[in-house]
Amino acid sequence: MINQSIPNTFFKNNRLKLFKQSQADMIIVTANGLLQKSADEHLPFGQDSSFWYLTGLNEPDLILVITQNEEFLIVPSHYTYRQSALADLDSELINQTSAINQIFNEKEGWQKVKKDLKKDCKIATLLPAPALMQYYGFYANPARRRLYAKIKRLSNDVIIIDIRQKIATLRMVKQPIEINLIQKALDITIQTLKEVLTVKNLKNYHDTRTIEQDILSGFIRRGGSGHAFDPIIAIGKNATYIHYNKLADSITSGQLMVCDVGSRYMGYNADITRTVVGHSKASHRQQEVYNAVKEIQQETYKLIKAGIKAKDYEHQVETLVGQQLIKLGIIKKLDHQAIKRYYPHACSHSLGIDTHDPADYNYPLPENMVMTVEPGIYIKEEGIGVRLEDVVRVTKNGCQLMTADLPTSLYIS
Ligand SMILES: [Mn+2]
Missing domain, CATH: 3.90.230.10 (Creatinase/methionine aminopeptidase superfamily)
Known part of the structure; x- marks a missing residue:
């Protein structure tokens, strides 16, 4: 999961640039999730490229939060099988790769997000693709859709900003x-x-x-x-x-x-x-x-x-x-x-x-x-x-x- 020769300042600078351009109070983006292949097997994992561009991390289901003063990750804590059978997350490695040093579990992380919400808070995120992409005939990873629903549930007066275009222009x-x-x-x-x-x-x-x-x-x-x-x-x-x-x-x-x-x-x-x-x-x-x-x-x-x-x-x-x-x-x-x-x-x-x-x-x-x-x-x-x-x-x-x-x-x- 670590890319030792990509300095973590690369990812950090990408976050800073995006935050500046987003004109939001907060950016929340998600990693992709694992997709089932059959029974207890999953398809090979493919990270959300924009999440990777901002963190360098290849772990599924992490959530990145950026505000004016800080940035942190929320790690999933509800996957019993994954944590016991695959591997534990290594926070030292996460920090080395991404230059993010605050990591919270699901409950603490979302409590923190709620605490930081101001009235009419502008939250920028990457909007999900349609669940089924008709033209290509394939299904989108559901992670962005889940996050989008979660942000909407945070509060009634959250204003959601789509930053897909902004990140595309940066990555171009x-x-x-x-x-x-x-x-x-x-x-x-x-x-x-x-x-x-x-x-x-x-x-x-x-x-x-x-x-x-x-x-x-x-x-x-x-x-x-x-x-x-x-x-x-x-x-x-x-x-x-x-x-x-x-x-x-x-x-x-x-x-x-x-x-x-x-x-x-x-x-x-x-x-x-x-x-x-x-x-x-x-x-x-x-x-x-x-x-x-x-x-x-x-x-x-x-x-x-x-x-x-x-x-x-x-x-x-x-x-x-x-x-x-x-x-x-x-x-x-x-x-x-x-x-x-x-x-x-x-x-x-x-x-x-x-x-x-x-x-x-x-x-x-x-x-x-x-x-x-x-x-x-x-x-x-x-x-x-x-x-x-x-x-x-x-x-x-x-x-x-x-x-x-x-x-x-x-x-x-
Ligand atoms: Mn080609």
Whole structure:
């Protein structure tokens, strides 16, 4: 749970900045809770990234309270099983990691919050997502919802302020230590892909699950903590589904393989995609589509610099994709609907503690935002999917390519 090389001042400064910007009397945020897998087993724990950004702590169900004069944690005291069968919380470690030295149990903690409540007290928190996120088809962690209900019950005249936007804006600009950690996560990923995705090495594989295992092992050997997200390793037609993550493909000759993976390193993520050939040479057509995506990516880098608006930038990239689709004879004219059929995603997203890090895309892109550049063309009717994904840091006059050490080629040697 401790990250010894992230100084706890990082987390403390994040809290101070957020408190200043929140214009609230009190900030209360919660860690995520554990989710049941079956019977007495839980799914692997994933911390609420914003809670981690403010504390560095990877424990479930902690609650962080910040006021003008103090900050403290409330630890859950009602989990008999967890405390007896897993591990006790180590307050010394909590203090070292987060620089928070006041820890209260549930009862004392909430009594303290009530005592500090003034009339018309403004409490800032991260509002919960809908219980079921319809578009994605998955359920939100219930911890924020529980906390929100609890804050509302504190008193009738509490004013609740949503700070999701504020924290997104803070997290959008990466501090030097964060840039280093992302670079390290990227380097681990690059070295691993240079080992696994070479023409010579790929001959050893018959299925994508084994490739994934070797990539994971490469991440761990190099100090990574695991996959940043469910890896996408997809062959032929399956590579035309942008998030195909079944890892159930056999490697057959004559097919392109999209490999979209990233290592996690001390809380920060990498996200890189290469498209390579399995057991043969690419066909003329496959090479043509590949070259088109590569050209789009090269042109896209030139569009990036601090101050551009994400919306305009994405629109320009879409035009670049459209021009290549016309050249490939896939569409006839630049038409949004037609382009989106072959390029159904955005080109860039912010990268950090989350693979899709929160950001305010209405805001001009700031200097030191770290983001992906990932154009792709997916032609279902031809069974060809190509995506290339690299990572840049936005600078005042352009961008710095953080993944330059990994070759961009169908054949990595
Ligand atoms: Mn990505």
